Amino acid sequence: MDIYLAKTQGFCAGVSFAIEIVDEALRRFGAPLYVYHEIVHNTYVVNQFRDKGVIFVERIQDVPEGSRIIFSAHGVPPTVIEQAEARRLQFVDATCPLVTKVHNEATKFSNHHYETVLIGHRGHQELIGTAGYVDPQYLHIVEDEEDIDALNIDPQAPVAFITQTTLSVDDTEAMVEKLKQKFPNLNAPPRSDLCYATQNRQDSVKELAKDCDVIIICGSPNSSNSNRLRETGEKAGCPSYIIDTADELDLSVLNGKKKVGISSGASVPRIIVDDLVARIQQRHPDSRVHEFDNPEKNIVFALPKELREN
Ligand code: SF4
Known part of the structure; x- marks a missing residue:
């Protein structure tokens, strides 16, 4: 069996930025640290932070006055910022730029x-x-x-x-x-609002679909971009499945397949993909993994100035 890893997959610059903000805030200020909504939509990432003392909330009124809070990568409406100010919260905005x-x-x-x-x-x-x-x-x-x-x-x-x-x-x-x-006079944003990570990951899944017999997408059920990857594979004519963790994969979907494509959403840590590959290789010890250089590796968003090293 051949296992092909999508060229662009896994953490995008916005997710790395948000995770680095929480890591840096924990390092500087310690726990408890509040985060409004899941910092990114990935079960593994959220659980890792919970273990380190991060408290995820869905309502600003659940945060004690004067505490420190981080807004998730997905962004917040102005009303949430106003509520945070009214409770004198110290906030750091991890909204993806x-x-x-x-x-x-x-x-x-x-x-x-x-x-x-x-x-x-x-x-x-x-x-x-x-x-x-x-x-x-x-x-x-x-x-x-x-x-x-x-x-x-x-x-x-x-x-x-x-x-x-x-x-x-x-x-x-x-x-x-x-x-x-x-609306013939429709006004469009100057550049597409769909981000580079969304475009690249969907393009890579289309590439996989041309050659592979089946595609497995790593991503949590509430991750929009991960679900779109599964749909992209399916629409390109390749049976496609989404799993949150490697042990969720029903290995019988690989029966009779020679080429397996693997990709992962923008909020998925590499360890999930590595676990999945290891699990497949346990069942198919002769399988070979084909991996490509990631063309996005130099895209980085700088930390907010309040968290940069002096
Ligand atoms: S998927 Fe796109 S918009 Fe969302 S965090 Fe990543 S780069 Fe930003």
């Missing part, structure tokens, strides 16, 4: 009174954060093409769109095309 870019676009469109169509998954933390930067009277959240059909916006009004960063590249393109047909 590429999500902050979308927040800035949202603010700009909203300030110019554009009807703002936000493409994304309702209930996802990033969408909740971004939606908070749009005046509710101009906000229209759409998840699929049916939602676009149902949009009831004055045809004379200026319309713009923004998106969650981790959506399916192909589905988003189709939705933007549909929006353009409905």
